[in-house]
Amino acid sequence: MQDNNLDLPFWEGFSIWNFDRRSDGIWISLVPTVGSIARCSNCARACSQIHGRYWRTVREMTMVGEPVWLQVHLRRVRCPDCGTCAEHIDWLERHARVTRRLAQFVGLWCEKLPVAHVCEMTGLHWETVRRIERAKLATQLAALPIAEPVRLVMDEFALFKGHRYATVVLDADTRQVLWVGEGRSREAVRPFFEWLGVERCRQIEAVAMDMNSAFDLEVQQHCPRARVVYDLFHVIAKYGREVIDRVRVDEANQLKHDKPARQKVKRGRWLLLRNPENVPEDQQPKLEELLAANQALMTTYVMKASLKELWQPRTAWQWRRSWKSWLRMAAQGTLEPLQRFARRLHPYWRGILARLRWPMHTGQLEGINNRIKVMKRMAYGYRDSEFFFLKIKAAFPGNP
Ligand SMILES: [Zn+2]
Known part of the structure; x- marks a missing residue:
C-alpha cells in the first residue's frame, strides 16, 4: 500500500x-x-x-x-x-470540507435536481450540499459585471404557502434580477434603493409595477427622474376579479328562475376571462351566445377590450381621448362594479399614459415568475428565504 x-x-x-x-x-x-x-x-x-x-x-x-x-x-x-x-x-x-471535484458535481446536479436527490446521490448531509451550492452561487454572482439599470420592473410573488410575499426587481433591458427581498411594503423594498445608491438611482428613467403596489411612493422618493409605469397585466387581472367576476355572479343570481341560462352564465367564467384571440374556435359560438343573451356581460367584455387599448397608445392626444371616453362610458352605465373600478383607476392615469414613452413588456415578469415557481418546488425544504433569493438571482444573470 x-x-x-x-x-x-x-x-x-x-x-x-x-x-x-x-x-x-x-x-x-x-x-x-x-x-x-x-x-x-x-x-x-x-x-x-x-x-x-x-x-x-x-x-x-x-x-x-x-x-x-x-x-x-x-x-x-x-x-x-x-x-x-x-x-x-x-x-x-x-477550508473546504469536500474536494473540488465533489463540489463541482454537487453544484452541477443542484441545478437540475431537488436537494434531497443530490443528498441521496452523494451521501452528503443536507447542510453540506447547501453550503457547497451557496459558495457556488456567490462565486457566480460576484463574477457578474456591475449593473447599470435604466428601466426597472418590480413585482411581488408568493413565498412558501402564500402567506408571505417577496419582491423581485428586474433590469428591464438586460433581464437581470437585481434584487430579491422578503415583503412587499415600502419599507421592504427600501434596501434595494439603498443598495443601488444615489448615483445609480438617479439614472433610473422608468419603473413598471402593479398599480396596487406600495412601490410607487418609494420609487419617487429615491429616483427623482423615474416615471412609474403601471402594468397592464395586473390591471386586467384586477378587472377580471372586481368587474367581470362580480357582474357574472350578480347576473347569475338574477337568473334564479331560469336554470339553463343561469348555468351558462355561471360556467362562462373561463370564456370571459380569456383573451378573445385565445378562445378556441369551437368555443367561440358559446361565448357569442353568452354575450348576446346578456347585456351586462357584453358591456364588461367590451370595456375590457378597450381598457387594454389604453396600454397601446399611439399619441398622447389619442390616448387622452380614449381615456376620457372609457371613463365616461363606465360612469354612465348601470354596472356598479364597473363604476367603482373606473373611480379607483382614475388617479393612476399618469402611470398608464407613461407607457406611451416607456413601452415596458410585462411578459418578462410572467416568464420569470413561472421559473421562480418551478425553483420553489425544486428547492423544497430551503427554509431560509435568503438562500432561495440567492438562487433566483443566480438563475437570472441577464444578457448585457
Ligand atoms: Zn505567499
Whole structure:
C-alpha cells in the first residue's frame, strides 16, 4: 500500500498512505508525494520552509456506492512574502470540507435536481450540499459585471404557502434580477434603493409595477427622474376579479328562475376571462351566445377590450381621448362594479399614459415568475428565504 511514488491522476501531489474499509465508508489517507514542493496558498510561491503539518478530513466522490473520506496530511509553509500559510492544493479549496471535484458535481446536479436527490446521490448531509451550492452561487454572482439599470420592473410573488410575499426587481433591458427581498411594503423594498445608491438611482428613467403596489411612493422618493409605469397585466387581472367576476355572479343570481341560462352564465367564467384571440374556435359560438343573451356581460367584455387599448397608445392626444371616453362610458352605465373600478383607476392615469414613452413588456415578469415557481418546488425544504433569493438571482444573470 505504501508506494509513495505512485502517480495518481487525481489528488495531484499526494500519494495513498493507507486504505481502509469501515462501517461508514472507505477511508483513504493521503500524504504529500515524496519530492513534491509545497506552494503558498496565498501567492502560489514555492516554499522550501515547512512550518508544520496537520491532518484534515474531507469528503470525496462516492466510490462503488460507498462514501469516501480522505484524511489528508497537509503542510503549513513559511512563505517569505506572506508569512505562515496553508499549502496550496489544486483539488481542494482552502477550508473546504469536500474536494473540488465533489463540489463541482454537487453544484452541477443542484441545478437540475431537488436537494434531497443530490443528498441521496452523494451521501452528503443536507447542510453540506447547501453550503457547497451557496459558495457556488456567490462565486457566480460576484463574477457578474456591475449593473447599470435604466428601466426597472418590480413585482411581488408568493413565498412558501402564500402567506408571505417577496419582491423581485428586474433590469428591464438586460433581464437581470437585481434584487430579491422578503415583503412587499415600502419599507421592504427600501434596501434595494439603498443598495443601488444615489448615483445609480438617479439614472433610473422608468419603473413598471402593479398599480396596487406600495412601490410607487418609494420609487419617487429615491429616483427623482423615474416615471412609474403601471402594468397592464395586473390591471386586467384586477378587472377580471372586481368587474367581470362580480357582474357574472350578480347576473347569475338574477337568473334564479331560469336554470339553463343561469348555468351558462355561471360556467362562462373561463370564456370571459380569456383573451378573445385565445378562445378556441369551437368555443367561440358559446361565448357569442353568452354575450348576446346578456347585456351586462357584453358591456364588461367590451370595456375590457378597450381598457387594454389604453396600454397601446399611439399619441398622447389619442390616448387622452380614449381615456376620457372609457371613463365616461363606465360612469354612465348601470354596472356598479364597473363604476367603482373606473373611480379607483382614475388617479393612476399618469402611470398608464407613461407607457406611451416607456413601452415596458410585462411578459418578462410572467416568464420569470413561472421559473421562480418551478425553483420553489425544486428547492423544497430551503427554509431560509435568503438562500432561495440567492438562487433566483443566480438563475437570472441577464444578457448585457
Ligand atoms: Zn505567499
